[in-house]
Amino acid sequence: MNALDESLSKYNLIHKGKVRNIYDYASDRLLIVTTDRISAFDFVFEDEIPGKGELLTKMSEFWFRKTRHILDNHIIEDSSINVASDIVDRSMLVKKTEVIPIEAIVRGHLSGSAWKSYKDSKEINGKLINKEYQQYDMLNQPIFTPSTKARIGSKDENISIEKMYDIIGKNLADRVISKSLLLYEYAYDYAKKRGIIIADTKFEFGIDSEDNLILIDEVFTPDCSRFWLYDIDKNHIDHNSFDKQFFRDYLLSINWDSQQIVLPANIKNEIMERYKLAYKLITDNVDGL
């Protein structure tokens, strides 16, 4: 048993996600411990990125506080967390919710799987796009492109809005969509003023014990968003990735064969340096990182 597991052994580990470990903390509370694990293409690497868990935790906390006026979230602010000091910086006490089984993805620019699908078929999530776009272009307006939440070992699947209606009902789906777009638009403007373009992002939502729709999981981190640098004076976007895409590109460049590998030190450093730059620009704070 390693030090992390030992100091948390008083809590019941109820879910081990790709990056986060979720413990039962109290009847209505969960303890989310964000590890230094990295995943790509739905594969979790044994080799870790030191400091990543703390950075993701702080970045999510930052955005959860900033966006509360748009939608309440799972963070419980008012109590200290009873865990070892080396874990506290990557621990979050949250409201236990019933997770809505949809990955709520919003895109303001055309990139990744949406670009590939548009290029091949002019469709994104089954919807025909009539306008002409190049890769990375800003879309007319941000679009909501849901996917299913796959179990560990399988892949998320892009779905249409109609399919999302079938899965969670139109009423709830429409609320998730409108809150997602509001959250994205707010954060897009906020980050752009500070030199980061949030090209796209993914949210998760849950229903709390009082039946409220709330924002859960992580929010606007470099693990769940696509970040590009934006030169405000020159009004120029550099499409180099300051998010997990850098790591995906590395894996593609070495023809990675979906097996465990030791990650080169320079790649691990580069991932952290990129994550830190995004964090610093957005939060204007590098204390303790």
Ligand SMILES: Nc1ncnc2c1ncn2[C@@H]1O[C@H](COP(=O)(O)OP(=O)(O)O)[C@@H](O)[C@H]1O
């Ligand atoms: N407030 C919450 N209530 C219930 N489940 C949550 C809450 N916040 C996050 N989760 C769940 O915890 C897990 C987070 O771990 P993560 O490593 O991100 O998992 P995944 O492999 O699904 O991406 C996700 O399955 C997420 O849905």
Ligand SMILES: [Mg+2]
């Ligand atoms: Mg996740």
